Amino acid sequence: MTETLRGIPDTNARQEKINAALDAIAYLEQDERFDEVIPVYQDLVGRYPDDVELLFKMATIMLRNGDLRESVAHLRKVLFMKPEHLAARSNMGNALLLLGYLEQAKEAFDAVVEAEPENRNALYGLATILIKMHGHAEAEPYARCLVQLIPNSAPALSLLGDALSAETKAEAATLNYRAALRVDSQYVPALVGLAKLLIIRKKSEEALAHLDKAHDLQPRNVEVLFAMGHAYLLEENTSSAVESFELAHACEPENAAALVHLSIGKRKLGLVYAGVYHAAAAWRLAPGNKQVSNALGAALAAAGATDAARDVLTSSSRNSQFLEATEAAIKEVEYLAEQGYERPVREEKVAPEPSEHSKSIEARALEEAGESVFKAQSEDAAPEELAEDVVKGKSEVPDELEEKASS
Structure with a gap:
């Protein structure tokens, strides 16, 4: 008992030192000058490694600063010392979600909601993850619960809109x-979500009004630029669509979806070599991706490289690499594109009236306007059926395949 009592002054003195140090940097934290704040936290944690709350605060600052992996490492220490720390577990879910570890993030949020069913952060995180995993119906109850808790929240209302948009609602x-x-009125996710639904309804003018506003607010938002491109395509303004896709590519050069959109847009302008150039770049970023291979195969077919197109379109089903001749053909077309050459425009053929099947494909593509080509893997056999024309040796470019790849 005496030892415990003797320890109290030391504990209080330690806490006073921690509080004094944190008070001294409070203004830096308020101004989000995290690079100056973090070293102070690291010094304090080094001196008091058993202080759970101090460690949690440092991990949270790192999360806010974008130091996601460091934040996760420290949050794991917090949860090891105090497994019931719901705020740490919730922040762990946030960090893992931002890192793209959806399953692990979902586990973290599930644990929080199980212990605290009305935890707003966990409800938002779970609904977001389920939407990303195409579980829109599963996401809806969490989003609805969130709206009931905070009915005047733009993020909550927009999230519920996202959950409903992929269903028949x-x-x-x-x-x-x-x-x-x-x-x-300036909440960008709601502007984009509404614009996508308007594009599905072929209301491109109203969609572009919302997207222009979103673009003014976030000019480097790739999702906004994708949606703008699809709205322009709906208006048959291919040049403006390509400009939007080029901006998306400039914002995120390593984004394969932007390259696929750009490839398709260039082909619609008749720049088939440029279409191959961009599709090949997308393939190198995402080798084996089915949508990318469809785009590259269609581009090669348009460029007259039928054998190479056939090899590309069948490589995913064979689970094999391209033939050397295919790689050589791709490099040759890429070289021509780099030198500014283009294939002579062939005489246009009268297109037949689109079938109900092709219309349904177009509708699905428009529904996914602005989405990354990696966000969905279609379960139907349409891409394979549409690719058969090239695989069997026909040189015409299947337009439906092009539209499917653009989604």
Whole structure:
């Protein structure tokens, strides 16, 4: 008992030192000058490594500063010392979600919601993850619960719109997006979500009005630029669509989806060599991706490299690398594109009236306007069927394949 009592002054003195140090940097933290704040936390944690709350605060600052992996490492220490620390577990979910570890992030948020069903951060995180994993129906209850807790929140309303948009509930999704914009007229996710639904309904003018506003607010937002490109394509303004896709590529040069969109846009302008150039660059970033291989195969077919197109379109089903002749053909076309050459434009053929099947494919592509080509793997056999023309030796470019790849 005496030892415990003797320890109290030391504990209080230690806490006073920690509080004094944190008070001294409070203004830096308020100004989000995290690079100056973090060294102070690291010094304090080094001196008091058993202080769970101090360690948690440092991990949270690192999360806010974008130091995601460092934040996760320290949050794991917090949870090791105090497994019931829900705030740390919730932040762990946030960090893992930002790192792209969806399954692990979901486990963290599930644990938080199980212990605290109305934890807003965990509800938002779970709904977001399930939407990314195409579990929109599963995401809806979490999003609805969040809206009930914070009915005047633009992020919550927009999230519910996202959950409803992929189901047969477009009207309800639209209402939620509009409600979010009444709360915050500059909330970009709601502007983009509403624009996508308007594109599906072929209301490109209204969609572009929302997207122009979103672009003014976030000019480097690739999702906004993708959606703008699809809206322009709906208006048959291919040049403006290509400009949007070029901006997306400039913002994120390593984004394979931007390259696929750019490839398809260039081909629509008749720049088939440039189409191959961009599709090949996308393939190098995402080798084996089915949508990318469809785009590259169609581009090669348009460039007259039928054998190479056939090899590309069948390589994923064979689970094999390209033939040397295919790689040589791709490099040759890329060289021509780099030198500014283009294939002579062939005489246009009268296109037949699109079938109901091709219309349904176009509708699905428009529904996914602005989405990354990696966000969905279609379960139907349409790409394979449409690729058969090239695989069997026909040189015409299948337009439906092009539209499917653009989604």
